[in-house]
Amino acid sequence: MLEMKTWRTLATALALIAAPLAFAQSTPDKAMRIIAAGPPGGTLDVVARLLAEGLQRELDRSVIVEAKPGGGGAVAVNDLMQAPRDGNTMVVTLDALVSEIPHIIKLRYDMAKEVKPIAELARGGLVLVGNPSLPARNLPELITYVKANPGKVSYASYSAGTVSHVMGLQLNKAAGIDMSHVAYKGTPPALVDVMGGHVPLMFAGIPNAVPLVKSGKIVPYAVSLPQRSPNLPNVPTFTELGYPQLEALAWVGLWLTPDVPAAAQNRLREAAMKVMAQPAMRDRLTEFGLAPGQPRTPDELTKSLHADYERIGAVLKAIDFKPE
Missing domain, CATH: 3.40.190.10 (Periplasmic binding protein-like II)
Incomplete structure (x- = not known):
């Protein structure tokens, strides 16, 4: 009972962190949407809401956050695939989406081809x-x-x-x-x-x-x-x-589909990097147990994902691990 009380207390604290960051949805054609690939109040949801708060100011757009956990990020990516490829819908999730999850679960999509990281938002260990x-x-x-x-x-x-x-x-x-x-x-x-x-x-x-x-x-x-x-x-x-x-290191990234117009990708990356580099934002990440992300380019992020995928795959192959 003590352990469950501890987790209820932790969940309440995370909810309190996330609660002030909710955003009112304006007209749908003007709203941007961030899909957080984790449960409400969890790490990905909190990072997504911190980003949304900053993007709303930086881009003068309404930004909503939806938490969609499941499948190591696959549920969130499935939602992204159904959205218009205009840069108004994006996913916040871990690098594990490409480096780990394909080793674990038989996925509908080839994550290395279907999604693209455009910014590293935070990192941790x-x-x-x-x-x-x-x-x-x-x-x-x-x-x-x-x-x-x-x-x-x-x-x-x-x-x-x-x-x-x-x-x-x-x-x-x-x-x-x-x-x-x-x-x-x-x-x-x-x-x-x-x-x-x-x-x-x-x-x-x-x-x-x-x-x-x-x-x-x-x-x-x-x-x-x-x-x-x-x-x-x-x-x-x-x-x-x-x-x-x-x-x-694990890192939280901002992801789009690769076919989003380059101008929209660049605009979102520039805005996200500016938001996450603000001292107040960096302090909030540190309080949550995360470090600020690094200004790696999308190509650098993609190369690191490939290297991590190969490294983890080699370790799992040695024990004859099979995906579910």
């Missing part, structure tokens, strides 16, 4: 966390403990085939340990089970983990970022601890 009952307070102690208990320690992921799963496989190989994997359908139920001691470890998104770390409900061991997280300044990076192969 994962943190390895554990139940406080574990007799380890840092990563070296944890690895020693797992080695002393072969086959007895498991870790959760928010879905099989995602970076949350792959990082455990990489740590197994790098540290010479044998943690077993337990897949969940989403982060909240996985973290509830970590807090309850049903599964001892998890690679969790930093925004989801921070409130629970600060309340002492879970223990952090290392973050996957290149530098320490401002939200967890006392938690070292995997690279600091000698595991650079576990450095991993």
Whole structure:
């Protein structure tokens, strides 16, 4: 019951963040629409609403946000495919849409061809966390403990085939340990089970983990970022601890279909980059556990997606992973 209360409190807090950012819809032919590929109050919804708030001022247009979770972003993309290709409808979702999800789910669309990232809005990483009952307070102690208990320690992921799963496989190989994997359908139920001691470890998104770390409900061991997280300044990076192969970033992007006119793509990219670069916006992202996005070009983003797709695919192929 305590764990569920914690998640109700977290959900309420996220809803309060998102609530002031709702926008009144004006006439449909003048409104722009952002489809957030996640649940209301979640990370993608919050980033989408922050962007919408800024675009409304920057472009002097009404902007509405619709949360459409499901299928790792596939539900949101399906909606995008049905919309006019004029740049007035866009999707906010994670890079996993192209780099991870096609390995996990048999999709209707070839995401690498059907959608195009035009701007990186925010980025974040994962943190390895554990139940406080574990007799380890840092990563070296944890690895020693797992080695002393072969086959007895498991870790959760928010879905099989995602970076949350792959990082455990990489740590197994790098540290010479044998943690077993337990897949969940989403982060909240996985973290509830970590807090309850049903599964001892998890690679969790930093925004989801921070409130629970600060309340002492879970223990952090290392973050996957290149530098320490401002939200967890006392938690070292995997690279600091000698595991650079576990450095991993996820980023939230603004996506269109490639056939949207180039002028509309450029206008949206320019406006989005301007909005997300504002100091107040960067501060709000940091408070939420995210870092500001980098000014990479669409071509640079696309190349990074291809590289990540190949890297993750190689790890999953080694364990003979098959999509659902």
